[in-house]
Structures are given as structure tokens and as C-alpha cells.
Amino acid sequence: MRKSLIGLAAAVLAVAASGCSSSSSNTYTCDFSAAVGFCYEWSTASSLSSSEISQLQAACTGGGAGGTFSTGTTCSSTNRVGQCTFSNFGVSGVSYIWVLYSPTYTATTGQTFCTQSGGSWTAG
Numbered sequence: 001m002r003k004s005l006i007g008l009a010a011a012v013l014a015v016a017a018s019g020c021s022s023s024s025s026n027t028y029t030c031d032f033s034a035a036v037g038f039c040y041e042w043s044t045a046s047s048l049s050s051s052e053i054s055q056l057q058a059a060c061t062g063g064g065a066g067g068t069f070s071t072g073t074t075c076s077s078t079n080r081v082g083q084c085t086f087s088n089f090g091v092s093g094v095s096y097i098w099v100l101y102s103p104t105y106t107a108t109t110g111q112t113f114c115t116q117s118g119g120s121w122t123a124g
Contacts, residue, residue: 028053029075030060030067037104039075040067041083041097075099081107082123084114 026047031039040060048056053071060069075083075097082105084098098119100110107123114121 027072027074028056029070029073030056031070031075032067033076033079033099033101035066037101039099039101041075041099043095045094079103080124081105082110082114082121084110084117084119084121086117086119 026045027041027043028048029039029041033039057069060067076099079101081100081102084100086096086098098114098117100113105113111121111123
């Protein structure tokens with residue numbers, strides 16, 4: 001499962017780095033909260049093309065990951081224990097956040113996971 005989620009992160013970076021054109025929103029989510037206790041949330045300074053959005057959706061919902069893809073929304077606040085923000089992962093203008101949820105994570109285990117993954121933790 002973790003390899004599938006890492007693959008999704010790589011797809012996000014590849015699409016976000018490939019260029020931008022038109023879309024109705026610059027915020028995208030992939031929600032795995034029910035299955036594995038987290039949700040990816042990213043936003044771009046410029047819009048993605050419909051083809052790029054389709055790539056992200058396929059990466060989110062395909063394979064073993066089985067996430068729920070959304071555009072123009074943020075990850076749910078229900079059962080949120082905190083978020084892990086990645087500010088420097090090689091794509092200028094893209095904000096990338098992992099939102100972690102209970103009961104899979106607590107504030108302590110979420111912070112540990114975030115720090116070990118190279119992110120910046122914010123509780124709550």
C-alpha cells in the first residue's frame with residue numbers, strides 16, 4: 001500500500017511539474033482516510049489541464065491505493081490529528097500536504113511519521 005501511495009506522490013509531482021493550462025480549480029485531493037488514515041492535498045499557482053487532472057485521478061483511484069479524488073476541495077477536518085507540509089520537493093509553486101487522521105494516527109505518531117518523511121508538522 002505504501003508503494004502505491006508513494007507512486008501517487010510521484011505522479012502528482014510529475015504532473016505538477018509538466019506545465020499548466022486551464023481548469024476550474026487549482027486545489028486537488030486524494031482521500032485515503034477510511035483505508036489508511038490520510039489524505040493528500042495539493043495546490044498549484046496555475047491550473048492543470050484536463051489531461052493532467054485525469055492522470056492525477058487515475059493515480060489516486062487506481063491500483064491498490066483506492067483513494068477518492070476531488071478537485072476544488074480540501075481534505076476533511078473530521079478526525080484530523082494534524083498535517084504534514086512539504087515545502088521543498090522540487091516543484092516550484094506547488095503546495096503539498098498530507099493530512100493525517102485518527103484512529104490510524106495520533107498527534108504523536110503523526111508528528112513522528114511527518115518528521116521522518118521530511119515534512120513540517122502542524123497539530124490539529
